[in-house]
Amino acid sequence: MALKYFERLVSPIAPVLTALSVEEGQAILRERGDEIAVLISDQRMPTAYGNELLRYARDHHPSMVRMLTTAYSELGEAIEAINTGEIYRYITKPWDLENLRADLRNALELSTLRSERDEMLREKLAVQQQQLLASRVSQLATVCAGFVQPDFDAGLHAFLAAASTAECLAPAIDWRTMDHADLMQGETRRNVAIGQALAAWKPRFQQPLDTPAAAAASLAQAMPEQVTLQEGRPVINGRNPFVWPLEGAAGELPQPGQVAWLAWLLAWGRPVRIEKSNESNWTIHLDESPPPALGPDWLARDIEELLQGL
Structure with a gap:
């Protein structure tokens, strides 16, 4: 009743x-x-x-x-x-009927205000995540040039193209456990660790990667748990190598294998295309042609393409 x-x-x-x-x-x-x-x-x-x-x-x-x-x-x-x-x-x-109706109207108004606040917070967080992703791309360029080699453009461009194909997501930010200073500190440590890991990989790829076969074999040796060769082409299990340096949680330091793909691309320095072959495997197509002429604004274009996919 x-x-x-x-x-x-x-x-x-x-x-x-x-x-x-x-x-x-x-x-x-x-x-x-x-x-x-x-x-x-x-x-x-x-x-x-x-x-x-x-x-x-x-x-x-x-x-x-x-x-x-x-x-x-x-x-x-x-x-x-x-x-x-x-x-x-x-x-x-x-x-009291009138008081009950008033209480309900106030509660509904509060619910509307909460929904509007939550939507504003979601939009703000989305912008911050996009900004962090763009910042990570520019930081990767600095890291590659400083720790690996100055002519990093072709390798990093190939990495960003693969990340877009693998539908790279914006990194999550947990503002409940960190403020802006904590985020910047974590990102700095993370970038230094990525640079050190890339520098450690560089001697592994000193041998000439002058043919697709040599490059494929080199990648398989560097990532034996994730890469197999099928008809001479590398096949990578999972999307993590393509996206981790961009998607990884703030402050999360890399394991050596998490930057091997990027290190290998910097050594190969020529066009690469990835293609999803099934639910978990990605086939790597190598091209012997010279690196494309990227132009002065290539990094900005790559960042825009990544952000459009979010």
Whole structure:
């Protein structure tokens, strides 16, 4: 009866979904939680207390506005729910109809504000991730020139083209555990480590890579766990070698094998094309023709292509 009465009262303000128990409420949240702006739960329900449903909603739908309706004798439980972050506010029973409608309108307005805030934060984070990805590309150019060789253009261009083909993602930034200074410190350590790893790989590729066969054999020797030769062509298992220096988490230092692909491309210095052969394998096509003339703005174009794929 209370559910029917509540639905009749609230439906002119917003669509209403009702549940008879905590279990039914959790089932609705699992199925339709993304549609729900405000959750109101009675404290006394069959088999479980309402704050259990509110705690479930807090854990799985944190932006949902949560409210508790309770009798005067249960105010201690309502206050505890507020203090633990489970609810926005409580509504005492018996309901005052005008106050209840006002509370619901305020809750719906708060939900709208939260949604707008979350959307703004998502857009801001997306921009920051794109900026970090572009910064990593320019830093890779500096690292390649400083640690490996000044004529790095063709190798890095081939690496960025492969990263675009492998649908490189923007690196994640966890602003809950780091601020901007922490991010810059982690990125600096990361870039130095990448440069040192590339420099360590350089002697491995000193022998002339003057033919596709020699280059393919060299790559297979450098990455034996990930590369096999099929009909003379290298086949790489997984997309990680193509994207790790760009996708890796902030501050994550490289393992030697994670930069072997880039080091090999810098040594090969000629056109390369990757092609996805199945769910996990990528075939590498080598070209003996001279490196293409990239022009002065090649790095900017490569960065734009990477960002367009996000």
